[in-house]
Amino acid sequence: GAKWTYNGPDGEHNWSNNYPFCGGAFQSPIDFQTQLLRYDPNLPPIQVQNYNLSTKEQLTLSNNGHSVQLYLPSHMYISSLPHRYSAAQLHFHWGSSNLLTGSEHTVNGKRFAGEMHVVHFNSDKYPNISMAVDKHDGLAVLGVFIEIGEFNPAFDKFFKYMNGIKYRDQKIQVPAFNIHALLPARLDEYYRYDGSLTTPPCYPSVLWTVFRRPVTISRKQFLALATALYASYAQESTTVPLHGNYRKPQIADNRVVLVSFKD
Numbered sequence: 001g002a003k004w005t006y007n008g009p010d011g012e013h014n015w016s017n018n019y020p021f022c023g024g025a026f027q028s029p030i031d032f033q034t035q036l037l038r039y040d041p042n043l044p045p046i047q048v049q050n051y052n053l054s055t056k057e058q059l060t061l062s063n064n065g066h067s068v069q070l071y072l073p074s075h076m077y078i079s080s081l082p083h084r085y086s087a088a089q090l091h092f093h094w095g096s097s098n099l100l101t102g103s104e105h106t107v108n109g110k111r112f113a114g115e116m117h118v119v120h121f122n123s124d125k126y127p128n129i130s131m132a133v134d135k136h137d138g139l140a141v142l143g144v145f146i147e148i149g150e151f152n153p154a155f156d157k158f159f160k161y162m163n164g165i166k167y168r169d170q171k172i173q174v175p176a177f178n179i180h181a182l183l184p185a186r187l188d189e190y191y192r193y194d195g196s197l198t199t200p201p202c203y204p205s206v207l208w209t210v211f212r213r214p215v216t217i218s219r220k221q222f223l224a225l226a227t228a229l230y231a232s233y234a235q236e237s238t239t240v241p242l243h244g245n246y247r248k249p250q251i252a253d254n255r256v257v258l259v260s261f262k263d
């Protein structure tokens with residue numbers, strides 16, 4: 001599809017020129033404002049299966065020019081939703097080395113240092129993510145806020161390989177590890193709403209689950225993420241740093257955001 005960026009002439013305000021859904025309804029991310037929230041006692045804790053991958057497995061880590069993404073095996077899935085949602089990939093959104101705020105969702109205007117998304121597709125109804133990505137019940141994404149704090153050994157399982165994917169379209173194989181260790185401590189407290197992909201083509205196909213509790217990584221780990229990658233190809237003479245890859249909050253309209261916690 002047409003190229004898009006987070007800044008400049010191909011930035012988010014012009015995405016809808018080539019990707020009409022980006023100017024449509026049910027767009028993500030949104031700001032979780034207290035007055036939008038409605039407590040729903042029927043929201044069950046998120047349960048995932050087969051996230052503890054064996055180190056014998058290898059995963060493909062890639063720089064797709066928009067984010068760093070880790071492809072995930074489809075035997076990993078979410079079991080607590082009405083359909084089985086099988087894992088496809090995880091990726092990140094972050095700020096820059098001097099702007100330590102790059103999450104996509106915000107809470108009462110507070111932006112976190114970064115945000116991880118674990119993208120799943122409805123494998124009860126669709127054979128793969130490409131068939132699911134534009135269907136209203138196609139995707140379920142788990143969102144995890146990232147804060148700067150304690151060193152996080154789980155993230156280092158692949159942060160240490162980032163120098164192998166500095167440039168766009170570079171891929172490397174990394175040993176698999178326990179993906180569950182990337183999730184926050186409490187999977188029972190989360191925001192839930194119907195939204196969209198936060199990148200073109202912006203299909204309104206995502207059931208969003210954003211956990212209330214952030215995970216922490218150290219400042220050094222954050223800087224590795226925020227400064228290691230380029231959006232440009234290796235052979236290009238001008239390098240374009242890959243940072244600030246977060247879409248601004250969209251109009252929530254009168255969308256209700258359900259929360260699984262009372263406070």
Ligand SMILES: NS(=O)(=O)c1c(F)c(F)c(S(=O)(=O)CCO)c(N[C@H]2CCc3ccccc32)c1F
Binds near residue numbers: 089133
């Ligand atoms: N924030 S988000 O969760 O909405 C989201 C992204 F932010 C993002 F960057 C990507 S991407 O594939 O890395 C690049 C553009 O699709 C995807 N990729 C998804 C969407 C389309 C697709 C098709 C195959 C595999 C993954 C994806 C995504 F779902």
Ligand SMILES: [Zn+2]
Binds near residue numbers: 198
């Ligand atoms: Zn994302």
